[in-house]
Amino acid sequence: LGYVSAGTELIERLMSLKSDAGTSNLAAMIVTEFMLQHRQEHTAELCRVLKRKRDILVESLEEQLGDLCSWSLPSGGMFLWVKLPDEIDNVTLAHAAEQEGVLYHPGRNFDSGERDVPYLRLAFGFPSDEALRRGTEHLARAIRAAIPAGAVG
Numbered sequence: 392l393g394y395v396s397a398g399t400e401l402i403e404r405l406m407s408l409k410s411d412a413g414t415s416n417l418a419a420m421i422v423t424e425f426m427l428q429h430r431q432e433h434t435a436e437l438c439r440v441l442k443r444k445r446d447i448l449v450e451s452l453e454e455q456l457g458d459l460c461s462w463s464l465p466s467g468g469m470f471l472w473v474k475l476p477d478e479i480d481n482v483t484l485a486h487a488a489e490q491e492g493v494l495y496h497p498g499r500n501f502d503s504g505e506r507d508v509p510y511l512r513l514a515f516g517f518p519s520d521e522a523l524r525r526g527t528e529h530l531a532r533a534i535r536a537a538i539p540a541g542a543v544g
Contacts, residue, residue, distance in 0.1 A: 459476055488530065
């Protein structure tokens with residue numbers, strides 16, 4: 392179950408593409424009524440929560456990886472892109488991250504040519520504040536472990 396906020400013309404086009412494999416009518420009616428009555432307040436609260444979580448992730452990244460990685464501060468959404476040192480091999484990092492219990496999306500998943508780009512995308516919308524902090528610590532260990540000896544100061 393999801394929703395789209397858009398102009399009438401786009402909504403009509405999307406409705407023609409709609410497929411329903413058993414979505415609960417009751418759940419759809421409840422969500423529709425909630426959004427009709429509380430969309431603005433709910434959206435404002437989501438923005439507040441996501442901004443706080445983004446800030447926690449950025450603070451943790453600065454503490455753990457500020458000397459190695461860079462990132463751009465997203466003004467919205469729930470993802471943050473981290474630029475890795477060029478010396479890091481993504482296969483090595485994926486293995487090290489797995490050993491640390493960290494899952495991430497490598498940049499190549501989002502590259503049209505599926506090149507091995509030195510970025511990873513971190514999600515901060517779902518994890519708890521503490522999980523964001525712990526996850527950043529584990530990710531930092533994985534990144535440091537993936538750097539070839541003598542490659543980066």
